[in-house]
Amino acid sequence: MPEFTLKIRRYDPESGRPAYWQQFTTDLAPERSVLDAILKVRDEEDGSLAIRCSCRAAICGSCGVRVNGRSALACNTKLSTASERARAGGLNTDATPDGTIVVEPMGNMPVLKDLVVDMDAVHWKKVQRVVPWLLPEGDPPEREYVVDPDTMMDVTQSMACIHCGVCVSACLSMEVDPEFIGPAALAKAYRFVGDPRDAFHEDRLRDLAEDPHGLYDCTHCFACVEVCPKGVAPMNQIMRLRRRATQDYEVKDANNGYGHEKAFTGLIEKYGTLFEAQLLPRSFGEGSLVKGQTKPAAVKQLVDSLPTAFRGLARGKVTPRKALTHPKLPDQDQVRRIFREIEDQDERVELNMYIVGESDEAGAADREPAMGDSGAER
Numbered sequence: 042m043p044e045f046t047l048k049i050r051r052y053d054p055e056s057g058r059p060a061y062w063q064q065f066t067t068d069l070a071p072e073r074s075v076l077d078a079i080l081k082v083r084d085e086e087d088g089s090l091a092i093r094c095s096c097r098a099a100i101c102g103s104c105g106v107r108v109n110g111r112s113a114l115a116c117n118t119k120l121s122t123a124s125e126r127a128r129a130g131g132l133n134t135d136a137t138p139d140g141t142i143v144v145e146p147m148g149n150m151p152v153l154k155d156l157v158v159d160m161d162a163v164h165w166k167k168v169q170r171v172v173p174w175l176l177p178e179g180d181p182p183e184r185e186y187v188v189d190p191d192t193m194m195d196v197t198q199s200m201a202c203i204h205c206g207v208c209v210s211a212c213l214s215m216e217v218d219p220e221f222i223g224p225a226a227l228a229k230a231y232r233f234v235g236d237p238r239d240a241f242h243e244d245r246l247r248d249l250a251e252d253p254h255g256l257y258d259c260t261h262c263f264a265c266v267e268v269c270p271k272g273v274a275p276m277n278q279i280m281r282l283r284r285r286a287t288q289d290y291e292v293k294d295a296n297n298g299y300g301h302e303k304a305f306t307g308l309i310e311k312y313g314t315l316f317e318a319q320l321l322p323r324s325f326g327e328g329s330l331v332k333g334q335t336k337p338a339a340v341k342q343l344v345d346s347l348p349t350a351f352r353g354l355a356r357g358k359v360t361p362r363k364a365l366t367h368p369k370l371p372d373q374d375q376v377r378r379i380f381r382e383i384e385d386q387d388e389r390v391e392l393n394m395y396i397v398g399e400s401d402e403a404g405a406a407d408r409e410p411a412m413g414d415s416g417a418e419r
Contacts, residue, residue, distance in 0.1 A: 042068040045120050047078055049090070050145035052152050060152075063087075064141075071121035075142060076104050078120055079156070091155035099270055102205030106156050107145045109137075112210040112268045115144070115156075147210035149219070163219075164206045167226040171249070175233060178240030192237045195391055199232040199278050201271045208265035208275045220254040224265040224275030227256070231278040234285055246286040250294040256282055257298040281391060288389065293327055297342075303328025310380045313370030318359065321346060 044066055052060040065082045076094055083090040092115070094104040099117040106115045109127045123142045130136025137143070150158040177186065208224040215221045230249060233239045249255040256279065265275040283302070286292040293299045304323030308316045319330055325342045326333025333339045353359040370376060 043071060044068045045078060045124055046139065046141045047075075047082065048141050048143045049079070049082075049156070050143075051090075051155055052146075053089070053154055069120060071119065071124075073120055074116050075106075075108055075118045075120060075123055075144065076115035078142075079115060079144065091153075091157045093157050100203065102203035102207075105147050105158075105205045105207045105210060107147060107210065109143050112147060112207045114205060114207065114270050117270050147206060149209055149212060149215045150206065158206075160206055164204065164209050164223075164225060167209075167223045168204070168229055170222055171226050171230040171233075172245070173226075173229050173233070175236065175239055176241045177238050186238050188238060196232050196235040198273055199228045199235070202228055202232075202273045202275075203271055205270065207268050207270060208273075211264040211268045213262045213264055214258055214260050218254060218258060221258045222249070222252065222255050224259070224279065227259070227282060228273055228275040228278040231282050234282060242285070243290045243292075246282065246290055247292050247294075249282060250286045250292045250296065250298055253296055255296075256286065257294070257296045257301075284389070284391075297324050300324045300327040306380075310377055311369070311373075312367055313373045313376045314367075316367040318364040318367070321350075 045068075047065045047067065049063055049065065050060055051063050065086055067078050067081050067085075069078055069081065074097070076092070076097060079090065079092050080094070083092070092104060092106070094116065095101040096103070097116045099114050102114070104115040105112065107113070108115070108118050108123050111126070120142070124140035127137045127142055128140045144156065146152045146156045146158050150160065150163045153159050202225065204225060206225065208228075209215065212221070212224055215223055227249070230245060234242050234245050239245075246256075250257070259276060259279045261276060263276060266277065269275065283298065286294075287299045287302050291299065301320075301324040304320055304326075305315070307323065307328055308319060322333030322339065322343055323330050324333070325339035326336055333343070350359070354361075
């Protein structure tokens with residue numbers, strides 16, 4: 042039986058001792074999980090080792106940890122895989138030539154003891170923030186709300202969330218701004234924004250768009266998409282919320298999310314590449330360069346941004362010529378054709394990549410990607 046070395050971060054607030062590392066060696070089959078190894082250590086070597094777990098089958102979402110710097114479910118991570126990644130190293134951690142598996146508590150949440158974090162203080166608090174229940178209009182029906190199954194397909198991906206908090210642990214935006222609502226809560230928000238039975242779609246979207254720590258605080262780092270054990274792809278749900286807010290309800294928020302989207306897409310349609318000198322004023326002007334230079338609120342924001350612009354000029358990131366002129370792509374008419382073709386569609390279709398398409402060979406050409414892939418817009 043092969044041996045695996047676990048390096049576990051220990052912390053007991055009652056002891057008054059700061060956090061420290063403790064190393065254990067255990068023999069288990071390579072296909073067994075990191076959780077199995079931790080529980081074996083607890084049973085045979087140190088009964089004080091704390092970890093939260095229940096189902097051991099990636100269903101309950103209780104055993105979230107960081108394995109070699111990567112947020113994951115301990116029960117869903119094989120010892121062989123974790124050891125191989127440890128040897129290879131990567132962006133999240135330094136390589137350990139001997140394959141030592143480093144286990145520590147999830148990030149962005151207070152540690153209660155060893156590998157147990159306070160989910161109530163961060164994760165569940167933020168989920169409650171998005172009003173995670175249905176708000177139908179009028180009196181309830183005598184029996185139940187009858188909904189066409191096809192209309193519910195759009196929310197199946199967000200419904201698959203098991204609230205393990207792994208995406209919250211990996212979120213880089215929350216490291217910078219702990220007040221950010223976060224990927225799990227916003228994915229939960231889309232579950233109701235996409236539900237046809239809910240009567241407050243616009244109110245939910247306006248609330249999240251106006252919050253400075255809401256929709257537009259996500260930086261598209263894809264970390265939550267990479268670590269999610271159930272293929273929920275929280276960042277994609279955030280992008281869906283943004284599309285609903287800007288395109289369906291035209292929520293012109295104080296965070297300039299609406300203006301930034303209009304500015305970005307407008308510049309790409311016109312030039313083919315991003316004209317950065319115009320992006321900021323257009324964003325402040327709801328997509329319009331004229332409004333961005335004349336609207337009082339936009340002018341104030343531009344003035345506040347001048348120090349950043351001057352630093353860009355001083356360091357050569359922007360030159361006066363590039364700030365005034367921007368070349369168009371040689372085939373820019375093809376880019377505009379793509380824009381027109383998409384915008385002439387009667388409706389926007391959100392592809393739910395969590396649902397597998399037809400299984401017959403005739404429908405293979407139109408089949409959606411396999412379960413677990415992220416959502417996209419057609």
